[in-house]
Amino acid sequence: MQAVDQTVELVVLLDESGRPIGSAPKSTMHDADTALHLAFSVYVFNERGEVLVTRRALGKRTWPGVWTNSxxxxxxxxxSQRRAIARRxxxxxxxxxDELTVALPLFRYRATDASGIVENEICPVYRATVHTDPVPNPDEVSEYVWTDPETLRASALSSPWAFSPWMVLQLKELRFDA
Structure with a gap:
């Protein structure tokens, strides 16, 4: 698989119905007036049934330092979504x-971080499994933890300010027993 130059990576722009209408450089997205675009979120589980939660690197443009999904x-x-998920x-x-299944196919959200940057995404949510521990890219992830899914849900819902807004919203809808 070819490496992606992050400075010229494109995102897929969507109309209000979720149909692709073009693309734009990722570097020009995520400002105060972010166009609706396609994304994905993934929750990775290990053999013990624990979910991988990551803390976004402090250098990230949006929501730096917050805990989020895998x-x-x-x-x-x-x-394809599957190829993009494997790449990321x-x-x-x-x-x-190892395995990848759709958990929330129609998830959509809009959120604004403390700096005024807006996320505006149609963002299907996936569940994946692995048999190894991560080796985080420090430009993306500052730390990680494997945790019980219901403990994660309780923490995110009781202290939403410590977590990404998309994860808090997703955890209100996700079922971990499926």
Whole structure:
């Protein structure tokens, strides 16, 4: 698989119905007026049934330093979600995923961080499994922990300010027993 130059990575722009209408450089996205675009979120589980939670690197443009789901990303134009997820899993965490299933196919959210940057995404949520521990890319992830899914849900819902807004919203809908 070819490496992606993060400075010219493109995101898929969407209309209000979720249909692709073009693309834009990722570097020009995520400002005070972010266009609706396609993304994904992934929750990675180990053999013990624990979920991997990561803390976003402090150098991240949006929500630096907050705890979030295992990893997120954006498919490139003409790239399948599965291929994009595999690419980001390796890039952010050095992981090769064993199984991948859709958990929330229609998840959509809009949120604004403390600096005024807006996320505006149609963001299907996936569940994946692995049999190895991550090797985080320090530009993406500052730390990680494996935790009980219900403990994560209780923590995120009781202290939402410490977690990414998309994860807090996702945890209200996700079922971990499936």
């Amino acid at each position: 990893f997120c990303g954006h498919p490139l134009p003409d790239e 899993g390796r890039f952010e965490l050095g992981l090769d995923l």
